[in-house]
Amino acid sequence: MAKNESTGKKVAASAAKVLKDPKASKDAKTAAASALTQSKSKEVTSAKAASAAGRVMKDPKASKEAKSAAASALTQKKK
Numbered sequence: 001m002a003k004n005e006s007t008g009k010k011v012a013a014s015a016a017k018v019l020k021d022p023k024a025s026k027d028a029k030t031a032a033a034s035a036l037t038q039s040k041s042k043e044v045t046s047a048k049a050a051s052a053a054g055r056v057m058k059d060p061k062a063s064k065e066a067k068s069a070a071a072s073a074l075t076q077k078k079k
Contacts, residue, residue, distance in 0.1 A: 005038075005075055005076045006038055006039060006040070006041070006042070006076070007035045007036065007038045007039040007072050007076070008039075008072075009039075010068075011035060011039075011068050011069060011071075011072045012035070012036055012039040014032075014064075014065035014066075014068045014069055015032035015033070015035045015036040015039075015065070015068075015069040015072070016032075016036060017065045018031075018032035018063070018065050018066050018069055019032050019033060019036070021063075021065075024063070024066060025056070025059070025062070025066075026052075027052040027053075027055045027056050027059075028052075028056050028059075028062060028063070028066035028069070028070070030048070030049050030052035030053075031049060031052050031053035031056050031066070031069050031070040031073045032065075032066065032069040032070075032073075033049075034046070034049035034052075034053070034069075034073040034076075035069040035070075035072040035073045035076075036069070038072070038073075038076050043076075044076055044077065044078040045073045045074065045076045045077040045078065046078075049073055050073065050074060050077045052070075053069075053070035053071075053073040053074045054070075054074065056069075056070035057070050057071065057074070
């Protein structure tokens, strides 16, 4: 069942910053890509992207933008 959520403009901008950041982790970029994909579509977060987003949320070194994108990706995870 798809959730009726989508990534907002502020989170999409944060996700774009993460994708452009050469220092961002692979997990952060995976979560950001998932969140950004969902800004204009009804896609849902895959299990792989949700797992990466979870690791980003637990990472004390992750940036505010990375955590924002990860949170959005987790919100849009398939139940």
